Amino acid sequence: MDLVKRFSTKANKTAAGGPWFARRAFLSVFIWAFPLLAQDGISLRGKVQGTGGTQLGGAKATLVNEETQAKQETITAEDGSFAFAQVAPGDYLLRVEAKGFEPYRASIQLGTDEPASLKIRLKLQTVEEELIVRPDTSDDRLSPESNTQSMKVDETFFSGLPLAVDYLLPFIETFTYPGARGSEGTSIVVDGIEGGELDMPTSAIRTVKINRNPYSAEFQHPGAGRAEITTKHGHKRRYYGSMAFFARNSVFDARNAFAHATPDLNRRFVEGSLAGPLPGNYGHFFVAGDRLTNDQSTVVNALNTVALTGPVNINVPVPQRRDHLFARAQWSLTEMQTLSLSYTFTDHSSTNNGVGALSLPEQGASAVRHTHRVQLIDSAAFSPQLRNEIILVFKDQTSRSGSQADGPEILVNGVFVGGPSQSFDRKERRAFDVQDTATYIRGRHSFLFGATLGNEWSNVFEAANFGGTFEFSSLDQYRNVVQNQVGSPDLFQVNQGDPRVSYLEQQISGFAQDTLRALPNLSLTLGLRYDWQQTLDSRKNFAPRLAVAFTPGKRRRTVLRGGAGIFYDNLPRSDTEDALLLDGMRVREIDISYPSYPDPFLGGQVTSPPPSITRVATVARSPYLIQASAAVEEEISRGTWLSLDYSFLHGARLFRLVDVNAPVPSALGLRPDPNFSNIAEVQSTAFLRGHALTLTFRGGLGKRFRGYAQYVFSKYTNDVSSSGPGTFLFPADNYDLRPEIGPADFDRRHRLNFAGTVQLPFGLRAGSIFSAASGAPFNVITGSDPFGDTITRPPGVTRNTGRGPANVQFDVRVTKVFSLQRRVGAERSSRRSMELSVDAFNFINHTNVSNIVGVVSSPLFGQADAAGPARTIQLSVKYSF
The missing domain is CATH 2.60.40.1120 (Carboxypeptidase-like, regulatory domain)
Structure with a gap:
C-alpha cells in the first residue's frame, strides 16, 4: 500500500493549489451570479x-x-x-x-x-408550427418532461453562455451522467431520430433538452445519458437571420502548464443564417452555415525520442478546418399536414492527429470526413386526438485517416510513443432509417407508439498497424537494446493481409407508452420497448419502463417522483469490424514475444507464428442497464425548483474483451489452442453498479438571474476498463477476473455543474459555466506485456487503484446588446440588434490535468503528462435582423 500512497500523493500534487483554487472557484461562481435589485417602473x-x-x-x-x-x-x-x-x-x-x-x-x-x-x-x-407534433406537457408539473433535473437550453440561453460554438458536445456531456451513457457515448437525438450526431451549424439548433423524460419508452437510452436536439425552421410571414464572427489568438492567452512557451493559436469562426417565407405563401425555409479555421498547437512533453536525444517539450501545430451547412424547406400541404425536407452537409479535416503529451511529432496523422444527410418529415393530424409522424433519413459518410506507415512504431510505456503513426483507414457508410410515431389522446390517457427500421451499409479499409509496433517496458530497456545491443523488446505486433470488408447492419425497434392522469394530482407513465440488432441477434430485448409523479396537498408546490426502467444497448460498430477483419484469414495479427530488434524476423527465429484473432462470443447478448430513482421536488418560487434525487444504476451483460487463449499458468505458459496466439473475444459478462444522490436547482432568482445548478455525490463500480467509446482493455489475468472489480473509469465522487446568466447594469449581460469534479481513478501497471494480452499490474494492486487530482473549469461571458431598430412614426418596421461579447475560458487559469502516468517503470509514474487549455480569451460580434 505504500506504493499506492506514493503515486496518489504525486497525482494530487500535480494540479497546483487544487483545493484552494476549488474553494475560490466555488465561492466566485455564486457571488457574481446574484441578481441585482430591480428598478421601479x-x-x-x-x-x-x-x-x-x-x-x-x-x-x-x-x-x-x-x-x-x-x-x-x-x-x-x-x-x-x-x-x-x-x-x-x-x-x-x-x-x-x-x-x-x-x-x-x-x-x-x-x-x-x-x-x-x-x-x-x-x-x-396548425401543425406547421412544429415538426414533431406531440402534446406539450413541459409546463405540467406532473409530466415526466417537467422533472427538475431536466435541462432545456434555448437560443436565448445559449447566446448568454460562454460556449465553444462550433462544438456543443462537451457542454452537453457536462450535464449528463457517465454511467447512463451507452457503450458509444452520449445518445444524440436530432429531430426525433436517435443515434444522430451533433454535426451541424450551432445557429441551426433551436433547443437542446437533456434528461427530458428519464424513462421514456420512445428512446433506447435513459434520459440521464441522452440529449434531444430540435432544429430551427423558418417563418411564413417575415424574414429573419443573423451573422456572427468569433476569434481567438494566443496573444491574449495564458501558457499551458506543461509548455515552455504559450502554444500558438489563431482561431476564426464565422456563421450565418437566413429564414423566411417561400413563394406562394405555402411554406417557409431556413438556411444556416458556418466555417471554422483553427490554427492551434498541442504540447509534446515526452521524456525522450526514438534517437535518444533527450527530453522533448515543443508545441506542434494541429490545424483543423470544419464546414457545416443546414437547409430546410417546409410546406403546408393542408391545414393539418406539413411536409419538411432538410439537408445537412459537413466537411471536417485535421492534421497531426494523435500528437501530444508522450506522443512525438512523427506520430501525426491527417484525417478528413464528409457527410451528407437528408431528412424528410411528414406530420399530419387526422383528428384533434390522433396525430402521426413519418420520418425518412438517408445519410452518406466517407472518411479517411492516416497513411501507409513506412516503418514500425516505437512504444516505450510511460516515456514516449514514436515512429510513424500506424493509423490508416478509409470508410464509406450509407444509412437509411424509417421511423413512424403516432400520438393518440383519449380521456385521461395519452398514448405514444411507434417503430423504427435502420439499415447501414459499410465498406471498410482498415490497415492499422501494418508497419508494426515494438513495445518496451522501460526507458532503460529501450536504451540497452538500441545503444548497447543488449536484450530485446517485450513484444512486436504487426498486421498482414487484405484489410477490406463490407457488411450490412440492421436494427429494429418498437415501443408503446401510455401517460395516464389517474387522479388530478397523480400521473402514471407506463411503457414497453423492444430493440433488436442483427449482429447479436438477441431476440428477448423487451424493456419495460415506469414513471410516477404525485403532488400532495392543495398548493401542489411539492412533487414526489419515482421511476424504473430497463435500457438495452448495442454492440459497438468497432467490435463488429474487428471481428470481421481480424479473423486470421482476411487480416493476420502477428504477435512475437521478445523479438530481435530492429528486424523481428532476423535469422529465421520466427517462420510462421500462429495469428491472433478477434471474435464476438457466440453466447454474447445485448447488455442492459436497470435504472431506478426517487425524487422530491419543491417549487420555491414561480418557475424556480429545487430537487433532491436518489438513483440506482445496475448494468448487466456489459461488454468486455478477454483473451480466451492466454497462456495457462499451470501449463508452463502453453496456450489452450496452439493454432492461435491471442484469441480476443468480446464477451457480455461485465457489470456496473452505481448510486447517485443529486441536488438540483433550476429557475431564477429575482428578475435578472436564470440558471441551472447541480451537485452529484456518486459511486460507480464495475469490472472492465475502456480506452474510448466502443473499445475495451484486456484484464490483468484472463483466468481470474475478480481483481478487475474496482472504481469505474468515470467514478468521480463529487461533481458540481452550473450554467447561468445574469443581467447587469448599463445593458450588460453576463453568463457562466462552472464545472468541478473530484479526481478520476487510473490504472497502475508494470509496463511489461510480452504476450500483448494483458494490462500487467504489480502484485496486490487491483484495477483503477490510483486517483488523480480534481478538475475545475470556470468560463465567463460578458455581452453588450445594441438595439438597431428603425421606426416609421410610432411603428417599428424592423428588428435589428448587434451583440458584442468577450469570453474567458478557464477564467481562473486552473491546471486541469488530462492524464496520469500509471506505469511503475516510468520516471513520470504518478505524475501528469498533459493538461487542458489554460485561460483563453474569445472576442465575438453578432448581427441579427
Missing part, C-alpha cells in the same frame, strides 16, 4: 382571448427587454388577464403562448406613462 396589463372571444387562462406571457434581454414571465389568470409590474421604460418584445394556439409576438415601446390595457387574441395552431 410602470405596470403593463392585458387580457388574452382565444378564437371567438373565449377567455384563456393558463397562457404563458413573456416580456423581454430587447436591449438587456432581461425577461419577465407570468401565467394568465382564469379570466385571461395578466400583469407585469415594475417595468422600466424601453423597447420590449411581448410573447404569449398557449397550448393549441399560435404564439403571439409583438414589439412594444414603453415610456414613463402607464399604457392602456392590451387585448390579445390568439389564433388556433
